[in-house]
Amino acid sequence: xxxxxxxxxxxxxxxxxxxxxxxxxxxxxxxxxxxxxxxxxxxxxxxxxxxxxxxxxxxxxxxxxxxxxxxxxxxxxxxxxxxxxxxxxxxxxxxxxxxxxxxxxxxxxxxxxxxxxxxxxxxxxxxxxxxxxxxxxxxxxxxxxxxxxxxx
Amino acid sequence: xxxxxxxxxxxxxxxxxxxxxxxxxxxxxxxxxxxxxxxxxxxxxxxxxxxxxxxxxxxxxxxxxxxxxxxxxxxxxxxxxxxxxxxxxxxxxxxxxxxxxxxxxxxxxxxxxxxxxxxxxxxxxxxxxxxxxxxxxxxxxxxxxxxxxxxx
Numbered sequence: 001x002x003x004x005x006x007x008x009x010x011x012x013x014x015x016x017x018x019x020x021x022x023x024x025x026x027x028x029x030x031x032x033x034x035x036x037x038x039x040x041x042x043x044x045x046x047x048x049x050x051x052x053x054x055x056x057x058x059x060x061x062x063x064x065x066x067x068x069x070x071x072x073x074x075x076x077x078x079x080x081x082x083x084x085x086x087x088x089x090x091x092x093x094x095x096x097x098x099x100x101x102x103x104x105x106x107x108x109x110x111x112x113x114x115x116x117x118x119x120x121x122x123x124x125x126x127x128x129x130x131x132x133x134x135x136x137x138x139x140x141x142x143x144x145x146x147x148x149x150x151x152x
Numbered sequence: 153x154x155x156x157x158x159x160x161x162x163x164x165x166x167x168x169x170x171x172x173x174x175x176x177x178x179x180x181x182x183x184x185x186x187x188x189x190x191x192x193x194x195x196x197x198x199x200x201x202x203x204x205x206x207x208x209x210x211x212x213x214x215x216x217x218x219x220x221x222x223x224x225x226x227x228x229x230x231x232x233x234x235x236x237x238x239x240x241x242x243x244x245x246x247x248x249x250x251x252x253x254x255x256x257x258x259x260x261x262x263x264x265x266x267x268x269x270x271x272x273x274x275x276x277x278x279x280x281x282x283x284x285x286x287x288x289x290x291x292x293x294x295x296x297x298x299x300x301x302x303x304x
Contacts, residue, residue, distance in 0.1 A: 018248060041251035048244050056252050058208040058281035092200050096170060099193035100208050129210035129281015 015074045015110035018044055018051070036107045040079065044111075051117065051135045053077075055109075058100075058129035065131055067124045075111045075122070075135065116140070167226045167262035170196055170203070188259045192231065196263075203269065203287045205229075207261075210252075210281035217283055219276045227263040227274070227287065268292070 045052045055077060057065060066078040113119065113135060121136035197204045207229060209217060218230040265271065265287060273288035 037251055041253070042249060043247060043252050044249040046246055046248045054252065056208075056210040056281070058210040061280050094198055095195060096198045097194060097196040099189055100195050100206065101193070128213050129208070 015112035018111050019046075019114055036109045038101055039107050040077065040109055041101075042109065042111075048137075050137055051113070053111070053131075053133040053135070055131040055133070056129065057126065057131050060126070060129065060131075062126040065126055067122070067131070067133055069113075069119045069122060070110075073113045073115070073117065073119060075113055075133065077109045077111075077131065077133070079107050167264035170263050171198075171266055188261045190253055191259050192229065192261055193253075194261065194263075201289055203265070203289070205263070205283075205285040205287070207283040207285070208281065209278070209283050212278070212281065212283075214278040217278055219274070219283070219285055221265075221271045221274060222262075225265045225267070225269065225271060227265055227285065229261045229263075229283065229285070231259050 041056050043054045053075070057079060060079055064080050066080065068076045070076050116137050118136040118138045122133065124131065124133045126132075193208050195206045205227070209231060212231055216232050218232065220228045222228050268289050270288040270290045274285065276283065276285045278284075
């Protein structure tokens with residue numbers, strides 16, 4: 001998927017694929033990206049029994065965030081826009097430094113979950129500005145039995 | 153101050169000047185920077201009665217952060233390194249996405265406060281991964297009186 005298609009997908013709010021994504025960086029360094037991903041950057045861990053999403057949402061509390069599973073396999077994380085850059089309207093009041101990421105305002109990130117996810121076993125918590133979402137994996141399907149046939 | 157001098161200053165942990173800093177962006181957009189500033193990015197507001205620092209520290213709680221004023225005029229913000237990227241040592245466990253900033257580990261940011269700061273009136277709070285530090289300003293010195301002398 002090219003950068004343009006990827007950007008278009010984000011614009012149209014298509015779910016992102018979490019596996020084999022071109023955005024994945026195998027070398028352990030983090031990525032700088034635009035849009036919703038910049039405002040709500042996510043790390044995703046693929047473990048034996050679950051996928052874990054860690055999303056930075058500094059300034060947002062539990063009540064500012066909504067986590068749902070839509071269309072059977074799409075994890076949707078919404079921020080309700082309560083976090084705003086602190087507006088100060090006083091006279092002579094100005095920002096003399098701006099290093100923080102732009103605040104997430106009514107942003108949505110969608111992740112298409114792999115087939116092996118148990119979407120009825122999703123848990124989420126929000127603590128110190130980090131949202132953690134755990135999606136359990138379904139047990140792997142039993143391996144087809146191999147029946148040894150004795151050749152007479 | 154050139155980029156090299158600035159980088160060297162950060163390396164040697166010199167306090168940063170908050171006023172007339174080359175890092176300040178007057179156009180309202182945020183800056184991507186390296187080192188401590190990337191891990192603990194700060195916005196600073198200059199208001200009539202105080203300076204307010206907003207520092208993103210997602211994943212850190214109040215007890216993970218120390219705020220002090222050193223050498224009379226240097227605001228020091230330390231993270232004690234408790235936030236680590238979530239290490240998972242299980243077999244077959246891997247990061248499939250890494251978008252978040254590298255976590256602050258035993259990082260220190262120092263800001264040289266302007267002369268008009270009342271360093272005995274500094275307050276700080278940490279909520280939802282955002283540290284807010286308010287430094288009150290001293291009242292401006294009284295203007296020298298102008299005595300009108302009548303010319304006879």
